Amino acid sequence: MCTGKCARFVGLSLIPLSLICIVANALLLVPNGSTTWTDVKHISKQVWYMAGFIGGGLMVLCPGIAAIRAGGKGCCGAGCCGNRCRMLRSVFSSAFGMLGAIYCVSVSGVGLRNGPICLKDGNWGYYFEETSGSYLLNRTQWSLCEQPPNVVCWNVTLFSLLLAASCLELLLCGVQVVNATFGVLCGDCRKKGTPQ
Numbered sequence: 001m002c003t004g005k006c007a008r009f010v011g012l013s014l015i016p017l018s019l020i021c022i023v024a025n026a027l028l029l030v031p032n033g034s035t036t037w038t039d040v041k042h043i044s045k046q047v048w049y050m051a052g053f054i055g056g057g058l059m060v061l062c063p064g065i066a067a068i069r070a071g072g073k074g075c076c077g078a079g080c081c082g083n084r085c086r087m088l089r090s091v092f093s094s095a096f097g098m099l100g101a102i103y104c105v106s107v108s109g110v111g112l113r114n115g116p117i118c119l120k121d122g123n124w125g126y127y128f129e130e131t132s133g134s135y136l137l138n139r140t141q142w143s144l145c146e147q148p149p150n151v152v153c154w155n156v157t158l159f160s161l162l163l164a165a166s167c168l169e170l171l172l173c174g175v176q177v178v179n180a181t182f183g184v185l186c187g188d189c190r191k192k193g194t195p196q
Contacts, residue, residue, distance in 0.1 A: 115128025
C-alpha cells in the first residue's frame with residue numbers, strides 16, 4: 001500500500017474514533033442518561049478532565065483530517081513537494097494526536113480503576129478506589145452504589161469504550177507518523193493520472 005492510500009485509510013479510521021470518544025465523554029457527564037446527577041459533586045474527576053473530549057476527541061480529530069489531506073494528491077501531481085508538505089504536516093499532527101490518545105488512555109484507565117462517585121449509606125465518595133480495580137470483575141459489588149442508579153455499569157462501559165478507542169487511536173497515529181515520514185522522504189508511489 002502506498003503512503004497516500006495508507007494516510008487516507010488512517011485518517012478515515014481516526015475521525016470516527018475521535019467522534020466516539022467525544023460522545024462517550026459527553027455521556028459520562030450524564031450518569032444513567034439523566035441530568036439529575038450532573039453536578040461537580042456527583043461526577044468523578046476523571047470525567048471532568050475531559051480526556052475523551054479533548055484528548056481522544058479534538059486532539060485526534062485534527063490528525064485524522066490532516067492524514068486524509070496528506071492522502072490526496074498535491075497541487076502539482078504525484079511526487080510534488082505539495083504532497084510532501086502535507087505529509088510533513090501529518091507527521092507533526094499525528095505526533096500531537098498520539099499525545100492526546102495517551103492522555104485519554106491514562107485518564108480512562110484511572111477512571112476504570114477508581115470507579116465512579118456514588119451514594120452509599122448516605123455519603124458520596126469513591127467507594128471502589130481501595131479495590132484497585134477488582135470491583136470490575138465482581139458485579140455483586142456494583143449494587144453497593146445506591147445513587148445514581150446503574151452508575152457503575154455506565155462508567156465501566158463508557159470508560160472501557162474510551163480506553164479501547166484511544167488505544168486504537170494511539171496505534172493508528174503511530175502508524176501514520178511512520179507512514180508520513182516515509183511519504184516525506186520517499187514521496188508517494190502513485191503515478192500521475194492515478195485516481196485519488
